[in-house]
Amino acid sequence: MRHNSKTWLGVFLALFFAVAMVVLQTPGTASALEDGPDDAADTPDWDPTVDNGIATFTNLNPGDKVTMYQIGRTKLDTSNRLYTRWVDPDDKDQETPEGSTIYGCEVQTWIDAASNEDTSVLEELSNVISGKANDFLGKLPNFSSTGVVADGVLTVENLPAGLYYTVIDNSDNATYVYQNLITAVIPQPDNKGHWHQPKGGSGPKRTQMDKAINQFVSDKAAGPFDQNVVDTVGRDQTAYFQTTAMIPRYVGTDKDLNSRTLSFTIQYPNDTKETPGKIEIQDNSFAIKSNGEDVKDLLKIQDNKEANPGVITISPDEGKMAEFLKKAQGKPIAITYQGMVGEKVAPGTKMVVPISQTFSKNSYGIDPEKDIMTIDSTGTGKDKKPIQAEINEYGLKVKKVSVKDPSALLEGAVFDLYRAKSDGTKEDNPVTTVTTTTEHGYSATIPALGLGTYYLVETKTPAGFIAPTDDTKVTLTTEGMDNSVLTQTIANTPNNTPDQKILPTTGGPGTIALTVIGVGLMVAALVWIVRSRRHE
Known part of the structure; x- marks a missing residue:
């Protein structure tokens, strides 16, 4: 029995020392990095030497x-x-x-x-x-x-x-x-x-920049441009332009902001063989606003007619780019200006006044040349508004004829032409005054008009004819024209037509009433005479 006890004791001691040696050879766990998470098998450790x-x-x-x-x-x-x-x-x-x-x-x-x-x-x-x-x-x-x-x-x-x-x-x-x-x-x-x-x-x-700049042209200075958009204005008339675009958003120090590129360039046609007539942009007509706030004083408008005729450049004034961007970045900007259409523009001529915007795509980029982006007014805007300012001239030909004989052309008729207001009534002052003459085939032609609604008011009628009581409403569209000219025929009634007399001569209610009264008076007089004789 003793032998067996010593044997078991030896086995126990051997096992104890073996376990102790294993424990002594195992690394410590003092570092939190070596305490793996419960899901360590699913989320491997980050190895700083591995680019993952x-x-x-x-x-x-x-x-x-x-x-x-x-x-x-x-x-x-x-x-x-x-x-x-x-x-x-x-x-x-x-x-x-x-x-x-x-x-x-x-x-x-x-x-x-x-x-x-x-x-x-x-x-x-x-x-x-x-x-x-x-x-x-x-x-x-x-x-x-x-x-x-x-x-x-x-x-x-x-x-x-x-x-x-x-x-x-x-x-x-x-x-x-x-x-x-x-x-x-x-x-x-x-x-x-x-x-x-x-x-x-x-x-x-x-910042979302439109693929193209929205540009409007109007023949009216007042009112919202998007409610008065036209695609034509008349010869020797004033055209009103409005350009709307986005200003990129750059946040940084004044030095950073001043390093950006931002400008607008307007190109308008001059007198050339390719472009008969011109548009003269009026430098002092510019109004520039960002969300309704005037920012024109931060910008310079350059129109070097001698060195670069037909080109106007708008950009922040020297040293004012940062101030301008702080006010306008990330917001829409509206540039409004006007120009006079030249006298040489013939009906049907199309003239375009394109405008482009140049800006830094990013604050800094890999390639300085690729870092500059230009968009213009010849693409397709996201909201499908008119983005190309076209000036296309049309004419109105007025012919005066007789109601009795439409083939009989009349001369000497004088007309005032009025534009229609947005409410449908005519404007206070006429656009022009014309007279039908034999020189022009008993008609009168008014050139260089924009599409839209007009009123012809006859102020003088040919001799022997009655003036119409109502104005003649004319709507110019691209349909029904001959070489960009619309013909409007107005017929007058001769003043000797019976049903045009001011007072009726027979059969009217006035004649009948007078006859009844006259007969009544005659009967009364006859009765009075008869009675008077009987009394005698």
């Missing part, structure tokens, strides 16, 4: 491409904490020392603004950093999206953890202007102090 980050961008358009330039590199220190340093543009595999401001500020300044969600400070810093990063683009590691936008979403994969200057571009459609964007792709922590795949992205802000 992903950035997801929303609010994009079909055809958009995202390019990310790494300006900051994120790593782990010995205490399992993240830290970020600027990428050294002179050696992209190295980081700058802590506190470096090579991109316009310390990296921690941007991180603090992002952590505090201080939007205004973050946007301003993003513009500063983007401006500096733009100087180093050829030296920085860059990563581009390889897929296509689906439901407004696009991703960039295989990214090292860190900060990126992000550029969004579209070779097919550059009418969206995106703000400068700094994107953080940062490892994601769990509640066990364990770091996982770096992720980042955003829904970048943008």
